[in-house]
Amino acid sequence: MGDLKQYWFVIRELTGREIKRKYARSYLGILWSVLSPLLYMLVMTLVFSTMFKRSIQNFPLYYLAGYLFWNLYGQISNSVMTVLVDNRNLLLRVKVPKNVFVLSRCYTALVNFLYTLLAFFPLVFLSGVKPSITMLLFPIDIVLCVMFGLGVGYILSILYVFFADIKYLYTVFLTMLMYMSALFYPVEQVPAAMQMVINNNPVYCYMLFARDTMIYSTFPTKDLWIKAIFWAVAAYLLGYLVFRRRENEVMQNI
Template sequence: MKEYIDNFWHYRYLLKELVTKGIKLKYRRSYLGLVWTLLEPLLTTMVLTVVFGKILGKGDATYPVYILCGRLVFSCFSSTSKIAMRSIRANQAMIKKIYVPKYLYPLSAIIYNYILFLLSLIVLAALCIVLRVRMTWHIIEIFIPLTILLILCVAAGLILSTVCVFFRDLEYLWEVVIMLVMYCSAIFYYVNTLNSGITLALQFNPIYCIISNFRCILMEQGSIFTSVSYGFSNLFMMIYSLIFSIVALIIGMYVFKKHQDEFILHI
């Protein structure tokens, strides 16, 4: 373990450069640049609020905040997994020329997308102020679902980046999977409108669990250690999503380490 920690510390500056490069390339030749990070979730929330809140009449005064919480968390997982999945192949020229720990490529892609996600939370905070969503001291617990989300993103990134080297069709299959995850994450609908069987299944979706914890802290002004959302304990969902993410991370690290020496033969 000490060997891996020392290796990571030795290449920390390269990781920083890769993260910086990723952010710059994402908004290269873009007039809006980082501003789009703030505008995109806000515009999407406006569209969903009009469609589901106004036209279909399924929302209340805080419905935009409800949507934006789910939208931001899901978008973070979706974007990090997709970019991390392509990271090894995207950097194949460098991999073939010099030695660099290969995990830096998916990790840097995940980190810079996660940083952009954190910046987008500014929009969420502003929307809460505008709609007068009251904050309590439980807001300090927000780091818990945010940390679990990061662990899950790293786990998914390591697994997908490894598999995608050998099975490139995964890029197309993952689009279908990520769409299924989106509809099973209660981003724009209320869980209490569904039957009990579906709501029971939702709590085993780690993304939904993270979103539910996030909403609990922000909108319900409660603690995830004591609150219940739609009949389900937020503590259970927190523990489940954390265990799921850690197990997935261990699997991801093992799979990546086992196959990383074969990457150069397939990229």
């Protein structure tokens, strides 16, 4: 929090640079943050809505809510993983805490996520979902997912400095994680052993939290609250501890 307050201007400038670089050659620019999840939702709805029509109420929103949180986690952890190596020149020349660069990547992913909500919220209400008090819990879900992704990102950023191949292994892991998060299928239709794995998958917890509060207007269960908070706090504290203990070794290997 000290780094965040003291270097907020630097974080904003780095975030602006990342967003401009990402959409530098695109005519639509950041509008793709809105269009991309909608296109994915359209394709997945055409492919799977008939198959799971009886099992999943309001399949397009079910998929979109899951995709947004899986993508939020993936963007944070993936982008934070390479941040120290990508900014090696700045780290050598500028006396700024390394954590500032990590937070800027996290903030960039969060900004992209907030743009996707420009598509999500209108679809929620156009689909006939009525405003509910449970929707007030949605920001909590976002914060917890960001904390979890940032915690994992801290660990990955240190590992990537010493073991660059972790980037390719993590890409495979993210694909596996997507299929283990019930992104486009109902959990009830898989074997009991797989249900147990999915229900204890942190990313699925944040997906389920969003679906309950935003689509089905139900309060998350006590068990879901415990899992969502535990994974977020545990991942963040562990990741930050690893980062702070090993960050001084980074400059010798970067």
